[in-house]
Amino acid sequence: MTGPVTWTSLRDEGLRRIRAGEWEVGQPIPTEAELAREFDCARATVNRALQALAETGLLIRRRRAGSIVAAQPVARATLRIPLIRREIEDRGARPGYRLLHAAPEVPPTPVQAALGLAQNVAHLRVLALHLSDDRPFVLESRWINLATVPEAANAPLDRISANEWLLNHIPHTEGRITLEAQAASAEEAATLDCPSGSALFVVERQTRIAAGSVTLVRLLYAPGHRLTMEI
């Protein structure tokens, strides 16, 4: 804690004190005004630092009651889900892509329910395989809502993955991500070149824009895939 005081340096010092137990769990830490005096800086600077600590769940801040160190901090980790191609490149491998199937189709009832669709809406059904150094990396099973994204019908999905095409055409979506494990069906196993019944890591992503549901995709990763995050 030498040099000029910035809100990031204050945040780091707060993090240190919490981890070192200098600020006790469940106990209030000094008020913003007190910390501002201690570090000889403006209260706004302290505020910005404590706000950042509260954002990561380490502090619980309440007016009048002050800021207390969270007793049971919920482990909060930020998951970054990049483009599959980038993911492969980041591992130092050569990415590949093979379109397996692309045709208009009305989703089966359970998929419609998951998408929150009231009626039968035409979708583009896409199956594709992503390769890492020529070995199967992830099997992509996707539904694209043609009511929301009619242009998708003409997307050159044999050359560019739906993943990237969508990102280029509708980059900013909102949605939900679900992580789970699933046993590989015989067909999935054949495509991913692994034993039938293998435990697969599955990422399901559902995205929408204001106009409606955009896509529902299940990414079935070949065995051995891990997702790592720092806390």
Place this chain on the structure above:
Amino acid sequence: MTGPVTWTSLRDEGLRRIRAGEWEVGQPIPTEAELAREFDCARATVNRALQALAETGLLIRRRRAGSIVAAQPVARATLRIPLIRREIEDRGARPGYRLLHAAPEVPPTPVQAALGLAQNVAHLRVLALHLSDDRPFVLESRWINLATVPEAANAPLDRISANEWLLNHIPHTEGRITLEAQAASAEEAATLDCPSGSALFVVERQTRIAAGSVTLVRLLYAPGHRLTMEI
């Protein structure tokens, strides 16, 4: 955008403009000064809003170059990993806990390597089963470093899960979380009451404090477990 201008309202308006395409992908948005004039507020307020948008990966901000809308926003989702007991309670089920095994033991070499240990260090080996409405929910397989946390040797792990005991004694740790899928071994399957070879969702958490490694735990969830996040 009526009422008083706050940095959160500015952030939300920026999010709307990005999603609506009013701020074009890859293009610079107005400068902070311009936005401050538009919304008739101080530049610091605009700055706080844009900083929040940059934090979530929607904007890329560079001095002199200005802020541009990210072309391929990396989907960033925050994963919240609560106490297992809370996780069960939050699902409206009754949590249960059974200690299966707890004894000092030197970890096998691969575990030592994962923990970054140079020599043989005594650990407490813990196996426990968490129940949800009397049905197996997650199998906890843990190593606790007795060099870092000697008190753990006397923890009443038959009554309180290591999870909670550690959180109460060493609440603020840093570490790494890994998510993967794994096939259930015969023994694991028996404990979790599922077919051998079932695809299990596995959360591995490794935590440490300044003094050294604290614990390595693998949480093997019974089939059907899903982890959901909003983007």
Place this chain on the structure above:
DNA sequence: CAGTGGTCTAGACCACAGG
């Protein structure tokens, strides 16, 4: 070199909730 974001400051007012 000039324009942009990054940050600090000092002061102010407000909202909220604990006592």
Place this chain on the structure above:
DNA sequence: CTGTGGTCTAGACCACTGG
């Protein structure tokens, strides 16, 4: 009612970087 955090403001200086 009062103390705490939440936020805004106006101004300032700095750091970086693109032209």
